[in-house]
Amino acid sequence: MSFHTLGLAPALVRAVREQQGYHAPTSIQEAAIPAILRGADVLGLAQTGSGKTAAFALPLLQRVIERQGLRQLTAIVLAPTRELAVQTGEVLRELARSLPQRLKIAVAFGGVSINPQLMGLRGGCDIVVATPGRFLDLVDHNALRLDGVQMLVLDEADRLLDLGFSEELQRILALLPARRQNLFFSATFAPAVRSLADGLLHEPERIEIAPEPVRTDAIQQRAIHVDTADRTPLLRHLLETEGWTRALVFVATKYATEHVADKLWAKGIKAASLHGELSQGARTKVLAALKSGEVAVLVATDLAARGLDIPELPAVVNYDLPRAAADYTHRIGRTGRAGATGVAVSFVPADAEAHFRLIEKRQGQRVPREQVAGFEPKEVASEALATGGVKGKRPSKKDKLRAAAAAAGAAGREL
Known part of the structure; x- marks a missing residue:
């Protein structure tokens, strides 16, 4: 299969070939790109190094292209760390470099002065990649208009949905238009985090690429x-x-x-x-x-x-x-x-x-x-x-639950 068969615009197919050197999509890209282009919410789970960034970056860029040069914030990508935000921004900018129309992609994170980031947003932008805290700082400075946002991406979503970011994330979700497309991508999802993600997505397409066995030659x-x-x-x-x-x-x-x-x-x-x-x-x-x-x-x-x-x-x-x-x-x-x-x-x-x-x-x-x-x-x-000690020396949660159930049963029989 080629990128052309996934429904991407010819300019993006050329961009991924020229800027990334890829001629065929990875498994996560093959499954996720058509679903995103159809407008579906996506919960994508695939191992590190599988091409998750391009899986959402290409459809994001296509959505911006379809707005025909309208300089309006179309997509937001949230990342848990400054390094990941910078890296994702670089991928988006590299892919956008070969496109016929000039796109403006802003990257924002904390730990540095906000003033250059505010200056960079003058005149609007098409895509913002940011850490949650700095994104809220930009909103508080009236640097972003959110009424035209169509797509929200959580990169390494399991960490963003974890307790450390939950309050900031809830504030961001409340600010965004209710009608939008949500894309959650990660390499791992704990059951509790997956349950939380389900509550934030609307009839999502679940794409889970099984980790390839670690090969000794890799x-x-x-x-x-x-x-x-x-x-x-x-x-x-x-x-x-x-x-x-x-x-x-x-x-x-x-x-x-x-x-x-x-x-x-x-x-x-x-x-x-x-x-x-x-x-x-x-x-x-x-x-x-x-x-x-x-x-x-x-x-x-x-x-x-x-x-x-x-x-x-x-x-x-x-x-x-x-x-x-x-x-x-x-x-x-x-x-x-x-x-x-x-x-x-x-x-x-x-x-x-x-x-x-x-x-x-x-x-x-x-x-x-x-x-x-x-x-x-x-x-x-x-x-x-x-093996973690001799079983029975320190009861596990399951052991305690079994003991409590047994005690309740015994008490019931005595009555």
């Missing part, structure tokens, strides 16, 4: 048993011996990003940290340094796990395991993109073995454990520790 997953205290020396050893041109290392805290990066830098490895407390200017500078090769290793929190596209990234290292199994999928999805190969290495100390087994269970794949010579662990997980 992303090789490795799990290394190592003591907690030896993780930094082991990381340095791997960086020096594996031949990775660059690497993305995930840690749990802001402090750890700076601590590990400083340790690597002290040993002659060009490393930098990325976390949520950095200014937007600092974040942009760090990412540019990684992409240019000025920095070889980026040590980051899960801020970097979603949506960021780092070209030709050969390796991801889970220095700390993610809290949620879904975040593991997002993390390792930073490598092995666009037909390239990559490796995802997870450090598994003894006290993290049970958690890593849960991650394996959720992704349906067992990752063989290995040890690296010179870094063999002194601590080894017992079977009880590896």
Whole structure:
């Protein structure tokens, strides 16, 4: 199938070929683009790196084109992070560059002065890509007219529907025209978040692209048993011996990003940290340094796990395991993109073995454990520790519910 058969305008078909280099749509694009062009609400679920951005960006641009040069805000794209907003804006602008009519696409996010963003909106715009808080700031400054909005996109919708953004999102929804098209895209949806999404969508077309099995020729997953205290020396050893041109290392805290990066830098490895407390200017500078090769290793929190596209990234290292199994999928999805190969290495100390087994269970794949010579662990997980303890020592929610039901039943029999 080609992009032409999906119902896209010839100018957009040329744009996706010339600007993105794609000649055939991905599975999510093949399913979502016709549905969006028909005007349906869409709930799209597809793994990281599957082409979700273009799946909604192309129909958005077509809707703007159909308005025949009317400079009126047509579509809003909300993203949970500044980095994702910038990246989505870049995709839209690249695709729009080849179009016969000039479109105005604004990108807005917090952490920087609002004045340049307000100046950029003078004269109106066609599409706004923004983080929720800054979008509301723009509205409060009367910089946006929302009466002509036809489309709302939630990019990484599961995070936007989570409690951290719920209040801002509800305010935004109340400001928009009731008659609009809603498009929710994400790589993962917890059941509770999916239920909330159902309440906001009108008879949506559900498009769920099953994750492709992780192929060893795309992303090789490795799990290394190592003591907690030896993780930094082991990381340095791997960086020096594996031949990775660059690497993305995930840690749990802001402090750890700076601590590990400083340790690597002290040993002659060009490393930098990325976390949520950095200014937007600092974040942009760090990412540019990684992409240019000025920095070889980026040590980051899960801020970097979603949506960021780092070209030709050969390796991801889970220095700390993610809290949620879904975040593991997002993390390792930073490598092995666009037909390239990559490796995802997870450090598994003894006290993290049970958690890593849960991650394996959720992704349906067992990752063989290995040890690296010179870094063999002194601590080894017992079977009880590896399985989360002996059942019965700490009742689960289900155990408590069963016990409560049994107690209620016994009380009823006594009566």
